[in-house]
Amino acid sequence: MAVCIAVIAKENYPLYIRSVPVQNELKFHYTVHTSLDVVEEKISAVGKAMADQRELYLGLLYPTEDYKVYGYVTNSKVKFVIVADSSNTSLRDNEIRSMFRKLHNSFTDVMCNPFYNPGDTIQSKAFDSMVSAMMVQAS
């Protein structure tokens, strides 16, 4: 289960970020922010001709001592980043993939809301509860 989930706009500013240990949120900000380097590198590594067939899931972006950072980029260059505890060895790649898929679906729902301005921070309750379900319970 994730400890931090972030949605990042095409222009690389956060649309949504939530982490479980709330008191150290800034640390996750830094983690996710620096992970964008890798995301950009991975996107640019795939040639432009291949952009259509590119897989959205980027896999593990980089491991840190405590966390593993996974990335996912939609075709419209919106980035999803999930940070998972590296001690949690039970988490498999497939599970991460399905989490991203769920995240993407929920994000699509948010975008379909006619009252949502693309580029605004996400304040949807449905999205929020879906993210909460994917997070590690704080207890």
Add this chain to the structure above:
Amino acid sequence: MSVPDYMQCAEDHQTVLVVVQPVGIVPEDQFFRIYKRIASVAQVSIRDSQRNLYIRYRHHYLPENNEWGDFQTHRKVVGLISVTTCGSAKEWPQTLDRFHSQKEVFGATLYDSRLLVFGLQGEIAEQQRTDVAFYSSYEDCPNVEKRVEDFVESIFIVLESKRLDRATDKSGDKIPLLCVPFEKKDFVGLDTDSRHYKKRCQGRMRKHVGDLCLQAGMLQDALVHYHMAVELLRSVNDFLWLGAALEGLCSASVIFHYPGGTAGKASGRKPSLAQGQGQAADAGKRHRPGALTANGISADTSSEIGRAKNCLGPEDIIEKYKEAISYYGKYKNAGVIELEACVKAVRVLAIQKRAMEASEFLQNAVYINLGQLSEEEKIQRYSILSELYHLIGFHRKSAFFKRVAAMQCVAPTIPEPGWRACYKLLLETLPGYSLSLDPKDFSKGSHCGWAAVQMRLLHELVYASRRMGNPGLSVRHLSFLLQTMLDFLSDQEKKEVTQSLENYTSKCPGGMEVLTLPDGLKLPPVAFTKLPIIRSVKLLDLPVSLRPHKQKGLLENNMSTKSPFIYSPIIMHTRGEERNKKIEFQWVQGEVCEVQLMVYNPMPFELRVEHMGLLTSGVEFEALPAALSLPAESGLYPVTLVGVPRTAGNITVNGYHTSVFGVTSDCLLEGLPSVLTSGCVVEVIPSLPRLQLSTSLPRMTRNLCPGELSSSVSVQLFNGETQHLTITLENIGSEDLETLEVASKTCNTKEKLFGEFLSWDLDEAVSQLPLKPGQSVTLTVNIKVRLDFSGGENLLQDLNDDGISVTGLPISSPLRQVLKPRAETKPLGSESSKTDYNHVKTLEAVMTFKYSGGAGKVEGYYRDLTLGVHVDIEPSVFFTRVSTLPATRTRQCHLLLDVFNSTEHELTVSANNNQDLVLHASECQRMAIQVDKFDFDTLPQPDQEALRYTNPKLLEEERLHAQASMINSTLAHPSVRRQGEASVEGVLNQLVLEHLQLAPLQWDVVVNGKPCDCDIIADCRVGDAVPLEVKLTNRSKNAVGPFALTVVPFQDYQNGVQNYALQDAVTFIGSNTFYIDTVKPTENSVCMGALLFLYTGDFYLNIKFQDDSAGQGKELPPSWFGLPSVHIKALEAPIEAGA
């Protein structure tokens, strides 16, 4: 070896290390100047062998590191250049001793050394030595480079000999075991004769020879040796040295593939310029490194077929580096080697543009534990990590590590925190967080970058700059934080930030100047355009009374003629132009001008804005700053900024100035695209005088007419009343009043107004001009209200017709003298009808005072002062019915008026010197007024207003004078006398008018030489002939006649009997019938006859008319033949006559 050299790169393996050090006292700047000159000799082409020797210079090198020189020969110090100052020959021996002792430090590894002596005066007694060079001063040493080249060549000779010595040493009997410092104790007591040991020795030696070959410029040989070494060492599991051999292989391959070097600009290494023919090819390769990285095969294959076989491809280089690093990782003491290998590999990968793999190497490097690092080393390590991440394009990661380094500078464990260094490093992280310190970058469009981390960084900048002791910087950064991150700050943070900002500004107020840091970075000023947020800027016109107007006809042709079309629906201007659009109205020099801003406060607390003023250009402008306090989260709030233009010209409002939380900011509108404005350029015209108007009547606040009025007065009058209004005009400006014009306009009244509503005489006022400032002039205006006095139809029913015909032929009855006023009062029908008459009507007019003077007048401007006059008109009297009665005279007639008093007061009515008629409230009485008939044609033609019929206007002269005076019946107040005039103008109808009109045919009857009319009694004597003359004057437009007139005498007995049988009492002399021929217009015709009365008595003559012009067409109206009846009194003839 504990201190890693982070600047190392793969091609350093082919260099020889030379240490340059000062000996004794050498000024630092002088030393580094010499050091630079020495270091410029980084590459020396050896004359005979076409090989290049690369030299790496260090001015500081740990002897501890030198001990690793066998492991990798480029770590070995092979040359020493000492720089020293020696003033005199006396000091020389001492200096030489020092040089020797310094040589001892690296003595084991040195191939050669040199001493450069500066500043020596005079001769040294000692013999010339090759390793010492003398220069008179640090400036005057032209051949330093040459000497260094010689020195390098001598090193090369040693190197080459060592290489040959080791390479050809094939006996294998006693190959010494090369080892690194920490291994030495491990090999104590080992069996030196074992095959394993020998192989190890061989392998290590191969590797060593490979190093030497590489240094000596024999790349191909080096590759071969490295390959052999790898095989040998792999077989004996000598992992440390295997790693070194692999790294050597990688280095040689890198040198082969990337002759341009992998260090980039950071190392300060000058790219070697083409010096020989061999260099040309290198230079060519350097320009297209992509060709190499793409397919891993050198494009220039012809010369390198043999070499390429041993050389590693780009992919293999990385593989081998990985392998080498993994071997190094097995040894805790080789951490530095491992770290350096990582750094070298990253540099290679950066060249290959393989950022992902590079980041893996770096990630590994992060975890390499070098034991206890000093704080300084930590900083260095983080900085270099940052630099390497930057190199591979990971700017965020780079910024992250730089920030960590910055934080390390001020870690609590450091006794003297380096805030300056911290601040400098933090500044370097800005691009990584896509943050610039120019607020302009944030003004356009949406926020860019990650606000949370940007905010954090700004907070750190603020803190660092404060601890640096530069409060000005803190204020600037804090202002920037507040301005750009406002949307992301929580309410609590907003409060904290503003509080600390206020704290800082109490020591150092923030301003608009550009701050320049010592290293040249400029911090542009931060203007608080969001505190408060401005939504719109609107330049306000002057108040109506102060607005200048352009004199018409003067310079009217400067209308903008941008388009050939008079009107076009296409609006050409864009928003940007709109800002520069000129506004139609003008401001006046010396007058307070206003600009309205719609502002709101985004802060969750009250915002105090001080010194808020306008920024203008074009005209000298005195801004009068305002202070305002905006409530928390206020909505749009209008703020009016004022100022006085001191000169004339075009003024542009560029922006506004504020002072919030002690920070002054100049906010320019051009940087605020969200501000709405309808133009910011306005013309300021020269000053004009200014009039203040006061009146004798009470003021009224309500605006009456459409359009703005400077002031207005209100008065209540009875219909027909006249009121004087005294207007005082005072010049309260600073200019002389030179011209004054007054005009009035009655506005949109539905009531029919008779006579002039407002009248005045301006001459007296004008004679007092020019009016100096402070002086005043008065003007009296008469307000005359004269509305329709007709009572309408429904009152007609209330008064019974008394049976007198008004339409019949003239009745010349002596009875109809003056109609007695009717005594009975008719009660009004109902209350509702009464209210109709009590209905108050209003009349409104606007007086316009145009005035001008001073410089503004020269430019053709004037000002308007308008005074609205509002009159509530209460009905006074009504003429409910009008009729005429013929008077006894043909030239006169009686006008009968039913006068109704609709007021609640008693009033008296008098007309034409008649006796007064007292009317009680709501009373209706009839009065008769004798009026002269008149001739329309003699009156001037109507010239002013087109009325329904022209006649009423002509009737103006024939106005009924009805003086109404009334006594106020209220108890408390003293009686007030008011009087007015009522006009019948609107009352007279067509029928009545016809009767009031003189007939076009005028008849004059002259009896006995005297003109005779109905009520005149002509005297004559019995027996005398009485001449009778009838004169016809034709005033009609057509010729009339011929007519026949018959004179019939009769006697009236006053009892209804008329006696026409008078043949024996009156006789005619001549005919009693006159014939009148055709009378042309404006001509007249006279008929003469005579009468003879035979008896005394009262006789009447009835002149009968007979139209002989029958068949001529139309009948003339009977009223045209109003001949007077003649009354003749025949008297006794005098005695004498009778006798």
